[in-house]
Amino acid sequence: MSAVIEIEGLRKTFHSVRHGRRVAVDGFDLLVEAGQVHGFLGPNGSGKTTTLRALLGLVRPDSGRMSVLGAPSPAQLPQVAGRVGAIVESPQFFGNFTGHRTLRLLARAGGVPVGRVDEVLEQVGLLERGGDRVKGYSLGMKQLLAVASALLKDPELLILDEPANGLDPAGIREMRDLMRSLAAAGVTVLVSSHILGEIQLICDHVTIISQGRRVAAGRVDEVLAGFDQHEFLVRVAEPERAAELLREAGLPVAAHPEHLVVGQVTDASVLSRVLGEQGLWVTELTPLRPDLESVFLELTGEGSHLALPRQVDGSALPDAPPPVDGLIDLDAEAGAGRGGNA
Amino acid sequence: MNLVRAELERLGARRFVQLMMVLLVLAFGVTAATTLAGSHRPTASELSEARSQAAQARQQLELTYQRCVDQVNGTLAPGVEREYFPENCSELDPGRMERLPVASDFLTGVFSFDQQARPLLYFLIAFLVLFGFLVGASYIGADLNSGGVVNLLLWRPRRLTVLGAKLGTLLGAVLVLSLLASAAYLATFWVIGQTAGLPGRLDGEFWRGLGAIHGRGMVLVLLASTLGFALATLGRHTSAALGAAAAYAVVWELGARLVLEIVDAARPDQLMLSSHIGAWLSGEARFWDARACINSGTGFCDGSYTLTWAPALAVLLGLTAVLAVAAFTTFRRRDLI
Numbered sequence: 003m004s005a006v007i008e009i010e011g012l013r014k015t016f017h018s019v020r021h022g023r024r025v026a027v028d029g030f031d032l033l034v035e036a037g038q039v040h041g042f043l044g045p046n047g048s049g050k051t052t053t054l055r056a057l058l059g060l061v062r063p064d065s066g067r068m069s070v071l072g073a074p075s076p077a078q079l080p081q082v083a084g085r086v087g088a089i090v091e092s093p094q095f096f097g098n099f100t101g102h103r104t105l106r107l108l109a110r111a112g113g114v115p116v117g118r119v120d121e122v123l124e125q126v127g128l129l130e131r132g133g134d135r136v137k138g139y140s141l142g143m144k145q146l147l148a149v150a151s152a153l154l155k156d157p158e159l160l161i162l163d164e165p166a167n168g169l170d171p172a173g174i175r176e177m178r179d180l181m182r183s184l185a186a187a188g189v190t191v192l193v194s195s196h197i198l199g200e201i202q203l204i205c206d207h208v209t210i211i212s213q214g215r216r217v218a219a220g221r222v223d224e225v226l227a228g229f230d231q232h233e234f235l236v237r238v239a240e241p242e243r244a245a246e247l248l249r250e251a252g253l254p255v256a257a258h259p260e261h262l263v264v265g266q267v268t269d270a271s272v273l274s275r276v277l278g279e280q281g282l283w284v285t286e287l288t289p290l291r292p293d294l295e296s297v298f299l300e301l302t303g304e305g306s307h308l309a310l311p312r313q314v315d316g317s318a319l320p321d322a323p324p325p326v327d328g329l330i331d332l333d334a335e336a337g338a339g340r341g342g343n344a
Numbered sequence: 345m346n347l348v349r350a351e352l353e354r355l356g357a358r359r360f361v362q363l364m365m366v367l368l369v370l371a372f373g374v375t376a377a378t379t380l381a382g383s384h385r386p387t388a389s390e391l392s393e394a395r396s397q398a399a400q401a402r403q404q405l406e407l408t409y410q411r412c413v414d415q416v417n418g419t420l421a422p423g424v425e426r427e428y429f430p431e432n433c434s435e436l437d438p439g440r441m442e443r444l445p446v447a448s449d450f451l452t453g454v455f456s457f458d459q460q461a462r463p464l465l466y467f468l469i470a471f472l473v474l475f476g477f478l479v480g481a482s483y484i485g486a487d488l489n490s491g492g493v494v495n496l497l498l499w500r501p502r503r504l505t506v507l508g509a510k511l512g513t514l515l516g517a518v519l520v521l522s523l524l525a526s527a528a529y530l531a532t533f534w535v536i537g538q539t540a541g542l543p544g545r546l547d548g549e550f551w552r553g554l555g556a557i558h559g560r561g562m563v564l565v566l567l568a569s570t571l572g573f574a575l576a577t578l579g580r581h582t583s584a585a586l587g588a589a590a591a592y593a594v595v596w597e598l599g600a601r602l603v604l605e606i607v608d609a610a611r612p613d614q615l616m617l618s619s620h621i622g623a624w625l626s627g628e629a630r631f632w633d634a635r636a637c638i639n640s641g642t643g644f645c646d647g648s649y650t651l652t653w654a655p656a657l658a659v660l661l662g663l664t665a666v667l668a669v670a671a672f673t674t675f676r677r678r679d680l681i
Contacts, residue, residue: 016679052681059501060494060680079501088498094490098357111350112499151495 005069006159006190007034007057012066014052026052027063028214034192034207039185041205041222042194045302049214050194054090054163071159084112087152088161097137101128101147104136105154114154122150127176141168149180160184162193166200178204202294212302222294229292229300236262236273237286244282251276263290347500351513360482364475368525371471375464376532383455383541394450401445405438412436448542457537458544461530461554468529469561469625472522473568477589480514480572485582494680503676511573518569522562560625560653567664574664577671592617610635614651617663623656
């Protein structure tokens with residue numbers, strides 16, 4: 003597969019008189035290949051939006067190499083801009099304009115046939131409200147309008163920064179369906195989001211950023227598999243005795259009031275056999291697979307101090323960038339170029 | 345071209361622009377209505393009386409000039425008291441005066457187009473300068489602040505093209521609006537002069553003079569629009585332009601002028617933008633140099649000096665160009681966050 007987005011060693015530092023020097027992105031790498039629905043995850047302030055802004059020529063990086071659809075960015079970005087649809091954070095529109103007029107103006111400015119306006123309004127489910135003024139739109143409707151504006155160009159690559167912001171559950175589901183249909187139509191999608199469950203549902207690949215550095219990248223299932231500790235939840239009549247038996251069988255057991263969590267289980271039948279032989283009958287045996295949220299929290303260190311007030315990107319990372327081998331990069335092709343496999 | 349058309353539609357749809365248009369029409373309407381209400385067509389006897397008074401005034405000017413010449417030449421008739429006159433009587437020569445008293449000067453309650461056209465035009469230019477500055481500042485300031493520019497750059501990732509299209513659209517729109525507004529404005533008062541007052545002496549010289557002021561006024565409107573645009577671009581916000589203008593007025597035009605006068609600096613007026621604006625608009629402006637006559641003794645001393653339109657234009661153009669180049673350079677390199 004060909005690379006649609008390539009970022010290598012991106013670094014961006016912001017300087018301000020009041021706040022001094024702040025490293026927003028610190029040697030970040032990203033690879034998105036054609037046809038992927040690629041999730042881009044990271045805590046608030048981790049550098050997601052700065053990365054996307056740099057990629058789209060809105061922020062000047064200190065160093066690093068970027069390309070979009072094969073064109074170096076930002077130098078040759080204008081040559082491929084017509085094939086890239088993007089929204090960065092929540093774009094603001096004239097409240098006084100109707101949704102239709104807003105898109106018509108953008109279409110005109112970008113040299114897109116105005117006939118596309120109705121098509122994309124229908125695509126995002128805003129056709130009936132296209133004649134209403136934007137100031138009457140809900141936050142979710144404005145977000146849909148932003149997505150519609152990104153779709154106007156009939157893009158090969160769609161970059162969406164927090165597209166689910168402000169959407170209600172039905173809207174989130176519609177957004178998910180929309181992205182799936184776009185991916186099915188061959189559009190490559192890079193989507194950043196805080197809603198990890200959504201990312202897990204719609205994305206086939208994921209890159210996780212923390213404190214401006216990539217901490218994981220690859221296929222979603224493979225990233226998750228890297229964190230699978232082969233744990234099972236076990237419910238049994240005598241949990242204390244069961245825990246003792248399992249420990250004797252060499253399995254680590256964590257006892258909870260209602261159940262046990264047993265680790266390093268490669269074959270679930272071992273559990274039922276060990277307990278059954280001693281007359282303890284298992285009432286529930288559930289494999290505990292890691293989800294993206296737990297992986298995200300573990301990688302970004304955000305889960306380790308949940309009792310404390312949460313800070314913006316309070317990830318715990320070493321001072322120096324982690325060695326490349328330390329990355330959880332299961333995307334073989336992506337890692338091949340940069341030695342990112344672990 | 346598409347970008348300019350889209351920008352033109354955005355500019356026209358701005359509430360602030362619409363509000364300023366309403367204010368323009370309102371100011372225009374109020375001025376025209378009060379002028380119309382306060383003017384009447386002079387009767388034959390009023391005209392006759394005014395003509396007589398004008399003739400007397402012109403005669404008086406001739407007499408004064410003659411007395412000056414006689415006094416300088418030492419040919420004053422015996423018994424005629426000596427008066428204070430300048431050393432050079434040409435200043436009193438009616439033939440060299442810009443204008444002589446005319447009948448309309450002595451008509452009360454009568455709007456005379458040839459007399460009032462210039463002040464009316466100055467008022468319109470002042471409004472349009474304010475309009476251009478504020479609209480220029482808010483047009484880019486609001487877009488930078490709200491993310492509208494970012495949205496546009498995602499479509500057209502050519503910063504200088506986008507900013508240039510915005511400035512070009514602004515200047516084009518402001519110029520067209522100014523031309524239309526001034527044409528409608530002058531035409532309305534011309535009609536009032538024709539129907540409810542006096543048209544006055546509307547010869548070629550009058551129209552050439554009025555046209556020159558109008559042309560210079562339009563240049564000033566464009567410069568003000570560019571300044572507002574550039575300042576707001578540099579400061580990323582409409583209020584940056586407003587703050588810069590207010591700070592300049594208070595700190596330099598008022599504060600620095602006061603300090604310069606206290607320290608007895610030479611020709612402080614020529615350091616003020618307002619002086620150059622006045623010189624550009626009216627062709628030239630005369631100012632008093634307090635230091636020029638310090639050692640002139642008790643004799644006559646003309647301590648005035650003149651700022652002409654050419655250096656005034658150079659100052660105004662230079663300032664605008666520097667700020668515009670700075671705005672474009674900054675915008676090209678700036679992080680849009």
